[in-house]
Amino acid sequence: MVGGCLSRLSCFFAYGVGLLLVVCIQDAEASTGKRVVHKRVGDTEEFSSNLPTEGVTAATWKYGSTVVADHDRGVSKKELFQSRLEFNPTNFSLTLRDLTVGDSGDFSFLSEANDRQRPTVTITLQVHEPITEHPVLTYSSYQALNGSCVVSLKCSSATHSNVTWSWAVGNHTYSGSELQHTIRPEDGGTTFTCTASNFVSEKSASKAVTCSNKYTDKGEFRSVLILSVAGACLMAILVLTCVVVRICCCKKRHEGSDSNDLTVYADISDVAVESRTPSTLKPCSLYETIENCTGSDAPITPAPQTVYDRIQLSRLRKASVSPYQEVS
Structure with a gap:
């Protein structure tokens, strides 16, 4: 009896300790204020620590490892952001205007309240170029033996700032800049929509593709295929026959020229x-x-x-008017 009570009491105690640890961890994460902010080029961002301002004795903002603003001295004279930075000494917020892609990075807030160090707040700024042009959609297709069409599509964009690609085909969605999809003639016109997006903008392009199969009857398609193959084989046989005949003729001509290669001088x-x-x-x-x-x-x-005189002796005739010798 006593052992069972002790066992239940120990389980309850362990559960309470675990719950307390979870709450403490969540509070620690909330107090550190780690978060990511996405902005587009040209926007303005105000960084706030979201910490109480009462009793603050020290407050400093850093960009990476460089101090950019301080509770006592205000904005640093290094002008890292070319006079685009403002510091509010009342609520200790930091404002950065006319954002550029190069402004992306970690901004950290270090502070003390009642001479005690408080958790560091880190804000990651990511500045993106907006997608201003629609993506370029190209495609090609070929007809399969079963009558369907295989369509290969590709999307491209001039913007390279963390672009994410997605496709929408009917009720289906796909990811990636390239897609290969099979459609059938009975599907009619199939619309492919490509979307290029990032954290601050998105643009889309669409293309309707139809599978046109003039051989809808499988028997007809098979017959045409067989006739095509037979025609190709016949053409190959004809070409081969012509080549063989040509070789034989050349060989006989060569043998005849060798056997008759005699001159009168040899006899x-x-x-x-x-x-x-x-x-x-x-x-x-x-x-x-x-x-x-x-x-x-x-x-x-x-x-x-x-x-030669003997040959010409019996053939003497009257002189010819032609410049060439007449032979009979």
């Missing part, structure tokens, strides 16, 4: 005409003047002096 040699005595044999040549090759001293009838 012409000196010959000797028999005479009554071997010592009187004279060699005769086709190109030599035709003489008495017999070796005898008997007179012979004058004959043509060259082979």
Whole structure:
């Protein structure tokens, strides 16, 4: 009995301690005031510590590690922000005008109340360039074998200040600057909306895409595909046949030229005409003047002096008026 009571009492005590720790942690986080502020270029931001102002004996604002304002001396003479900074000595707030992207950073407030150090308040400032132009939407598509269309889309923007991309297609949303989506002819016109956004602005662009499939009948589409493949195969066979025939003709022509590569000079040699005595044999040549090759001293009838004269001998005609020799 006593043990059970002690057990329940210990559980209750542990629960109370845990709850107290959670509350203390939440209070500590609230007192430190860590937060992030998003602003656009050209805006004005007033930094406040959200701490009580009673009994404050010291108050200092820092940008990073540099002191920019102080309870006793006001705004620092370093003019880090080129006279765009103001300090309120009553509520210890800090105001920065005409914000630029370069002003982004951590602003810290350090203070003392009744000579006791208070928690440091840190405010992170992020300055963004607003998106002023609509994004550029481009797309391409191809038709799948099942008759549907695969659409590839891409969005781009000239602004590079933490841009987030999103897509809206009907009731569906997607993230990223690129999207690939499948549509069907029965869907009609499908609208794709691309949105470029950051913390201070957003711009959108839309495009309606239709899947136009002229072969809505799968049987017709299959027939056209088969005919196309058959035509391509036939064309390849014809080309191959022409190439083979061409190679064979060239080979035969080459062999014929090798076998007939003989000239008249290969068969012409000196010959000797028999005479009554071997010592009187004279060699005769086709190109030599035709003489008495017999070796005898008997007179012979004058004959043509060259082979060419012999060929022309029986073909003498009247002189031709043409500058070219007439051959018959």
